[in-house]
Amino acid sequence: MAPDNQSPPEAVIFEPDQSLKDKLGPNISFGQIVPPETIHQAEKIIIDSRQVMLNEINIEIARIDRAVSALRPGQYETTALKRIGDCALAIVPKAGMCDYLLAARLAKILHEICEHEDIGKAHINPHTLAIFACLVEGIKTTVEHNITGDGGAIGATILDELSKLTSGHDFS
Amino acid sequence: MSRVILSPLSKFNVLIVEDDQLMQKLVHDVLDRLGFKHIFRASNGHQAIQQIEAAPIDFIICDWRMPDMDGISLVKQLRDMNAPNCMIPVIMLTGNAEPHHIEIARDVGVTEYLVKPFTVKELHRRINEIIEHPREFVLTENYKGPSRRRRVDPVKASKQERRNGNQPMPVKWTPDGSR
Numbered sequence: 001m002a003p004d005n006q007s008p009p010e011a012v013i014f015e016p017d018q019s020l021k022d023k024l025g026p027n028i029s030f031g032q033i034v035p036p037e038t039i040h041q042a043e044k045i046i047i048d049s050r051q052v053m054l055n056e057i058n059i060e061i062a063r064i065d066r067a068v069s070a071l072r073p074g075q076y077e078t079t080a081l082k083r084i085g086d087c088a089l090a091i092v093p094k095a096g097m098c099d100y101l102l103a104a105r106l107a108k109i110l111h112e113i114c115e116h117e118d119i120g121k122a123h124i125n126p127h128t129l130a131i132f133a134c135l136v137e138g139i140k141t142t143v144e145h146n147i148t149g150d151g152g153a154i155g156a157t158i159l160d161e162l163s164k165l166t167s168g169h170d171f172s
Numbered sequence: 173m174s175r176v177i178l179s180p181l182s183k184f185n186v187l188i189v190e191d192d193q194l195m196q197k198l199v200h201d202v203l204d205r206l207g208f209k210h211i212f213r214a215s216n217g218h219q220a221i222q223q224i225e226a227a228p229i230d231f232i233i234c235d236w237r238m239p240d241m242d243g244i245s246l247v248k249q250l251r252d253m254n255a256p257n258c259m260i261p262v263i264m265l266t267g268n269a270e271p272h273h274i275e276i277a278r279d280v281g282v283t284e285y286l287v288k289p290f291t292v293k294e295l296h297r298r299i300n301e302i303i304e305h306p307r308e309f310v311l312t313e314n315y316k317g318p319s320r321r322r323r324v325d326p327v328k329a330s331k332q333e334r335r336n337g338n339q340p341m342p343v344k345w346t347p348d349g350s351r
Contacts, residue, residue: 010312010313011310011312012310012311012312013308013309013311013319014259014308014309014310014311015308016305016306016308016309017259017306017309019230020184020231020261020302020306021303021304021306023184024180024181024303025180028180030299030300030303030304031300031304033179033180033181034181034207038205038207039206039292039293039296042202042205042292043292045201045202045292046198046202046291046292049194049198052194053194056194089237089267090192092289093195093267093288093289093290094194094195094289095289096288097289097290108267108269111267
């Protein structure tokens with residue numbers, strides 16, 4: 001075996017930058033400056049924004065609804081899929097912060113399907129439309145009926161339905 | 173005459189890069205409540221670069237998906253800057269939660285990774301990490317960014333040492349902050 005003449009790649013390593021720590025001042029930590037009570041008050045800002053987030057979720061749902069309704073089997077719908085995927089992704093954090101975990105999960109699945117390479121390249125087919133319809137209905141139902149958390153029995157039903165529709169399709 | 177005592181956090185310049193106006197406002201208000209007062213905002217990577225060149229930013233909280241220039245391109249451009257600015261810590265706050273996303277972010281030099289929806293506690297933890305446990309900055313031919321190994325927390329390390337009866341190993345860098 002020939003000797004390895006290649007020298008290892010050179011690396012320049014800078015010491016950790018302590019300037020942020022220095023800004024806090026001596027003998028004081030970030031944890032001391034921001035105690036748990038302050039974190040709790042800041043969490044309240046998110047809770048208080050719930051209605052505004054909900055309004056935006058509904059706007060995104062309406063956009064998705066319109067875009068999905070306009071999809072036609074047999075057509076390439078790359079632009080529409082991108083739009084639906086973007087709207088779905090915009091729902092994820094807001095739904096999550098409103099404790100609509102099921103809606104966030106369904107929106108995430110919808111986004112992933114829209115981003116999936118094989119879906120983007122293929123014609124839209126009735127099966128894909130059925131999956132989209134299930135996901136959109138699931139998101140709408142969750143928000144309309146104020147189903148928080150993982151959705152309990154309704155959540156299980158929606159996911160079961162979705163699982164039947166997507167069996168044999170690898171969207172991972 | 174009353175005197176206003178400002179939090180030491182009011183000395184920090186923070187930049188939020190987020191195209192979703194509601195999320196941008198939410199992150200802003202949360203940071204403000206935590207005590208940060210100099211908070212700059214940008215809606216895409218281009219605007220962020222302008223802000224970074226104009227003001228001494230201490231750390232950045234940055235979304236991934238944005239029009240015109242996304243968060244990954246921003247971090248790439250930032251790390252390639254020929255100025256001390258290139259080492260600014262970046263917390264990526266994104267809906268992209270897949271392992272390959274985290275790998276991409278790590279490889280361009282993102283400092284901390286936080287998945288939306290986020291909680292204030294999680295954001296606080298990431299900020300704490302960049303302030304209290306800054307890492308070495310590494311420049312190689314293929315990588316510019318924070319060292320991918322976290323420094324050993326002396327308290328945790330000594331506990332681990334007591335449990336294992338051996339020397340602590342440096343904790344591997346995990347972009348989501350898990351250990």
